[in-house]
Amino acid sequence: MFRCNTDEDCHKHFGAILSNGAITGVCLNSFNDTKGQCEIEGWCPTENDNYKIKPMLDVDNFTIFIKNSIRFPLFNVTRGNFPSTMTSSEIKKCTYHPKKNPFCPIFRVGDVLSYTGQNVAGLADKGGEIGINIGWNCNLDLNIEKCVPKYSFTRLDAPFAKNAVSKGYNFRFAKYFKTENGTEFRTLHKAFAIRFDVMVTGNAGKFDTIPTLINLVAAFTSVGLGTVLCDVILLNFLKGADQYKAKKFEEVSEAQIEASLAQSPGSQLSLKPGIKSSYDSGAISLATSDQQM
Numbered sequence: 001m002f003r004c005n006t007d008e009d010c011h012k013h014f015g016a017i018l019s020n021g022a023i024t025g026v027c028l029n030s031f032n033d034t035k036g037q038c039e040i041e042g043w044c045p046t047e048n049d050n051y052k053i054k055p056m057l058d059v060d061n062f063t064i065f066i067k068n069s070i071r072f073p074l075f076n077v078t079r080g081n082f083p084s085t086m087t088s089s090e091i092k093k094c095t096y097h098p099k100k101n102p103f104c105p106i107f108r109v110g111d112v113l114s115y116t117g118q119n120v121a122g123l124a125d126k127g128g129e130i131g132i133n134i135g136w137n138c139n140l141d142l143n144i145e146k147c148v149p150k151y152s153f154t155r156l157d158a159p160f161a162k163n164a165v166s167k168g169y170n171f172r173f174a175k176y177f178k179t180e181n182g183t184e185f186r187t188l189h190k191a192f193a194i195r196f197d198v199m200v201t202g203n204a205g206k207f208d209t210i211p212t213l214i215n216l217v218a219a220f221t222s223v224g225l226g227t228v229l230c231d232v233i234l235l236n237f238l239k240g241a242d243q244y245k246a247k248k249f250e251e252v253s254e255a256q257i258e259a260s261l262a263q264s265p266g267s268q269l270s271l272k273p274g275i276k277s278s279y280d281s282g283a284i285s286l287a288t289s290d291q292q293m
Helices: 009-013 055-062 088-093 107-116 207-222 225-238 243-250 256-261
Strands: 022-028 036-041 063-065 069-072 077-080 106-108 128-139 149-155 169-176 184-192 194-207 275-276 284-285
Touching: 009 022, 009 036, 055 107, 063 107, 069 194, 077 128, 106 107, 107 128, 107 194, 207 225, 225 243
Parallel strands: 128 194
Antiparallel strands: 022 036, 063 106, 069 077, 128 149, 169 184, 275 284
8 A cells, every 4th residue: 555645645656556456646544644545446355465275285186187299290290199009998097107107198296296396285375387398309210109208397486486576376366246236346366376387399300311411511521521532532433543643643753853953952952961951941950060069
């Protein structure tokens, strides 16, 4: 409620969302307090959060039946979340278990909560949101019957568990009535509940020759192996390998080397035997007999 002395004090609260109704702009004076209260237009009485109701803990034994299907349009594959060979009598008797019965579509509420580390007693006061994820990861190169779902569970509102406000999960609903004289009244219910959100994710793949070749060529090109691979093929496996080898490599005889040394006496090949040359930097080092003492 907003406190006030005059009507002008209430005008500044127009459009406020913290009240239980629309602010009319009228200040109602109080006889006991020094200040009055801003009048609101709404249902009377207002919501009372101090009223407690004993929660129904039997929900622990309730069951959830999930019927899910997924389709991969690229491969024209459609799958359901329980085997087509399962009979009605088997469904009535089975209960999901991650190891003993992983394909049963019936889930016990208490078991689902235990998989997330929760229980009904802990969620009965403020409620909570539980996520049931159905994951489809299928290798379509294998038998289609091996494309099966895998279930996982998590609490979605866990980040808000320690908050001072907006904990858990709740919703409001009202039932409206009208008396014979035209007076309207309602009963407002605020329900704290456990909400289950079913989320489906899927990923399917199948071997294809053309994309595989494109990826291999791109990989070879990116690391520079394309040129090496082409040289290996041209030099060893083609009919014209000798011609390609003659064009790629030039053979030099000893007579050509001596003629080249004679034309270039200052080259590194014409140095005295006692002088050594470094081929990486072009520096020249003297032999031991040529060094000064």
